[in-house]
Amino acid sequence: MALHRRNILTAGAGLGAALMAGTAPLLGSVGAAQAAAPLAGTPTPATFRFKVGTIEVTALHDGIGSRPLDASFVRNADLKDVQAVLAENFLPTDTLNISFTTLLVNTGSKLVLIDTGFNDNGGPTNGRTVAQLKSLGIEPSQIDVVLLSHFHGDHLQGARAKDGKLVYPNAEIMAPENEWGFWMDDARMAAAPDAMKGAFAGVHRVLKPNANDVKRFKWGQEVVTGITAVDASGHTPGHTAFAISSGGKTLMYVADITNTPILFARNPEWRVMFDMDADKAVATRKRILDMAATDKIQLSFYHANFPSTGFIAKEGSGYRLVPMAWTGVL
Amino acid sequence: MALHRRNILTAGAGLGAALMAGTAPLLGSVGAAQAAAPLAGTPTPATFRFKVGTIEVTALHDGIGSRPLDASFVRNADLKDVQAVLAENFLPTDTLNISFTTLLVNTGSKLVLIDTGFNDNGGPTNGRTVAQLKSLGIEPSQIDVVLLSHFHGDHLQGARAKDGKLVYPNAEIMAPENEWGFWMDDARMAAAPDAMKGAFAGVHRVLKPNANDVKRFKWGQEVVTGITAVDASGHTPGHTAFAISSGGKTLMYVADITNTPILFARNPEWRVMFDMDADKAVATRKRILDMAATDKIQLSFYHANFPSTGFIAKEGSGYRLVPMAWTGVL
Numbered sequence: 001m002a003l004h005r006r007n008i009l010t011a012g013a014g015l016g017a018a019l020m021a022g023t024a025p026l027l028g029s030v031g032a033a034q035a036a037a038p039l040a041g042t043p044t045p046a047t048f049r050f051k052v053g054t055i056e057v058t059a060l061h062d063g064i065g066s067r068p069l070d071a072s073f074v075r076n077a078d079l080k081d082v083q084a085v086l087a088e089n090f091l092p093t094d095t096l097n098i099s100f101t102t103l104l105v106n107t108g109s110k111l112v113l114i115d116t117g118f119n120d121n122g123g124p125t126n127g128r129t130v131a132q133l134k135s136l137g138i139e140p141s142q143i144d145v146v147l148l149s150h151f152h153g154d155h156l157q158g159a160r161a162k163d164g165k166l167v168y169p170n171a172e173i174m175a176p177e178n179e180w181g182f183w184m185d186d187a188r189m190a191a192a193p194d195a196m197k198g199a200f201a202g203v204h205r206v207l208k209p210n211a212n213d214v215k216r217f218k219w220g221q222e223v224v225t226g227i228t229a230v231d232a233s234g235h236t237p238g239h240t241a242f243a244i245s246s247g248g249k250t251l252m253y254v255a256d257i258t259n260t261p262i263l264f265a266r267n268p269e270w271r272v273m274f275d276m277d278a279d280k281a282v283a284t285r286k287r288i289l290d291m292a293a294t295d296k297i298q299l300s301f302y303h304a305n306f307p308s309t310g311f312i313a314k315e316g317s318g319y320r321l322v323p324m325a326w327t328g329v330l
Numbered sequence: 331m332a333l334h335r336r337n338i339l340t341a342g343a344g345l346g347a348a349l350m351a352g353t354a355p356l357l358g359s360v361g362a363a364q365a366a367a368p369l370a371g372t373p374t375p376a377t378f379r380f381k382v383g384t385i386e387v388t389a390l391h392d393g394i395g396s397r398p399l400d401a402s403f404v405r406n407a408d409l410k411d412v413q414a415v416l417a418e419n420f421l422p423t424d425t426l427n428i429s430f431t432t433l434l435v436n437t438g439s440k441l442v443l444i445d446t447g448f449n450d451n452g453g454p455t456n457g458r459t460v461a462q463l464k465s466l467g468i469e470p471s472q473i474d475v476v477l478l479s480h481f482h483g484d485h486l487q488g489a490r491a492k493d494g495k496l497v498y499p500n501a502e503i504m505a506p507e508n509e510w511g512f513w514m515d516d517a518r519m520a521a522a523p524d525a526m527k528g529a530f531a532g533v534h535r536v537l538k539p540n541a542n543d544v545k546r547f548k549w550g551q552e553v554v555t556g557i558t559a560v561d562a563s564g565h566t567p568g569h570t571a572f573a574i575s576s577g578g579k580t581l582m583y584v585a586d587i588t589n590t591p592i593l594f595a596r597n598p599e600w601r602v603m604f605d606m607d608a609d610k611a612v613a614t615r616k617r618i619l620d621m622a623a624t625d626k627i628q629l630s631f632y633h634a635n636f637p638s639t640g641f642i643a644k645e646g647s648g649y650r651l652v653p654m655a656w657t658g659v660l
Contacts, residue, residue, distance in 0.1 A: 329393075
C-alpha cells in the first residue's frame, strides 16, 4: 500500500488505522503486554562535546523557560511578524520556549564553566547544569572557574543555590568589570525603578556574600589561558563574549548577542525586551554576526536550540545559525 | 577593547594574543596548573528523547562513517556543485561524515529498536547504539522488537555481533517482506555481480542463522501497536518507512529516503550511489518530503545530523530539514 498525502490528512488520531483499513493484523505474537522497560517520563541527559584545537568544550543544557508570547517581547516588530517567523520554524506561536545552554571548557589547565543557568532558583524545566555535569562524571567541586558573561538571572543565579551555598565551592568566580560596576553600585540599586529592583537584588544575593573573592576582568584580557573577554555590550552594560582559542581555531561564546537566533539573527534589528541599551545591542549583534559569517567563526549562543553552537550564514537581510554537525568524534 | 573583524583575521593561532597586545595579564591567580578534571578525550553520550502522543521516542547516535567525497557519490551532479552545498553548510568538501541515528520507541507495550547501526562490525566512529542504550540504563536484553527498514549493512549489521551472537537476544526481529524476498533469494545472490556479493553475504550472515524466527511484514501493516510500515521503496526493493502514531500525533521514520538531507532534501533529484532503483527513489523522496512539508509531519532520518529529526520546509526547488527544537521537556 502506497502512502498518499490524503491518507495522512484524513487519518485523524490514527494514521496506522487509516493505512490498515481492510488489512488484518498478521503478527499475532506482538501484542499489548507491558514493555520490558517502562516509559521513562524523563528527558535524556543533554551534553555535547567538541574540540577547539586542544581545548575540550562541552555544551550543557540547563533547560528551557516558557513564557507566553505577546507584543512586548520584540519591542519594534508586529506580533504577527514575530509569529510568522516562529511558524516558519515549526514552533508554537503563542508560547516562547527559551533555551539555556551553559558551556564547560577544559583548557587542559583549568575546568571552566561559562554561565551557570538557574540551579534550584528557576523552575522545573531548567536548572539542570549540575545534573548534566554529573551525567559526565564531573562533580561541581571540580570546577576551577565560573566565568560570567553578564549578570542576568538566567546566567548568574546558578552560581548560588537557594539555600545560600555556592554551587561550585572550589571555583573562582570571574565577572566583567563593567557589569560589576553597574549592578553592584548600591546607589544605583536604591535609585532603580521598581521593575529593576528584583534584578539588582538577585545579583546582590549571588555575588555580595563573596564579593571580595570575585575576580573582575576587563575586555581584551585573557581571563584564563585560551579564553579572552570581548566587548559585546548593549544587552547589558558589561555584556561580554568569550573567544576560546587553541591551535589556530576559535570558538566565540556570544552569550546574549541574540535571544533565540531564530528571531534575532534572522532580524538583527529586532529589539528583544531584555536588551538594556537597544541601539548598542543591535550594533553589537550585527558586528559579531557579520564577523562570524564573513570569517566562518564558530559561535556558541546561550539561547539557541541545544547544543546551541554552529556557524552563521547570511540570509536575506539577516543571518541564520547553521548548527554544527554532531559527529561524536573528538 | 572592541573586537574588530581584522583582529580575527590577523590573529593566526592566537586570537587571545592579538586581543591582548599591549595588555598585561591582570589575573595572576589563574595559571597553567592541571585542571581538576582531565581532558576526557571521548564524546559525550548522544541520546534525545521526545514524545509522540503517549509514545516515547529516543534517538540514539550510532556514530558516523567517513568517506572521501568523489564524483561517484552523487551520480547525476557535478562534484563542484555537491561541494558547493557542503561548503554553504560549513562542512568539509573533501570528506563526507555520514551520520547514523537509530531509534528506540517505547509504545508502552513494546520496547522497539528501529534499525541497529553497526555494533562491532563497523569502525571506531560508529557502533555506539548499545552504549547509548546503556547510558540510559537500558540493557540490550530488554529490547522486545528489532524493526528493520531495509537490509543495507549500516541498518542491519548491528543486530548480530561479529562473534555471531544476537545483540538483542530477547527481541523479535521484524523485516519487510519485499526486502526479505530480494536479499534472501539464494539464486539471486549466486547471480549477483561481484560488487553486490558482499552486501548479500552481509545480510545472510545476520539473518540466515535465525531465519525461521524473523517475522516478515507487508506495507500497510501495523507491525507493533502504533507503528505502521509504509512503502518507501526505491532506495532498496523493500525499503520501508515507519509511521509512529499516538494521540493524534505522527512521527515518520523515513530511514534512507535521503542520504544526508543537506544534499538530497535540498536537491531531491540528486541520485546517491546507494539508491538501487534511482528513479523510484527520487519519486519516493519527493512524495514523502512534499507530504511532510505540506502537512507538517515530523520526520526522523537515519542520515541527518544527530538527533536527526525535525520538520521539512520547502526551499527553492527542494526542501530543508528544520531540526526539532531540543526542549528537554516530555
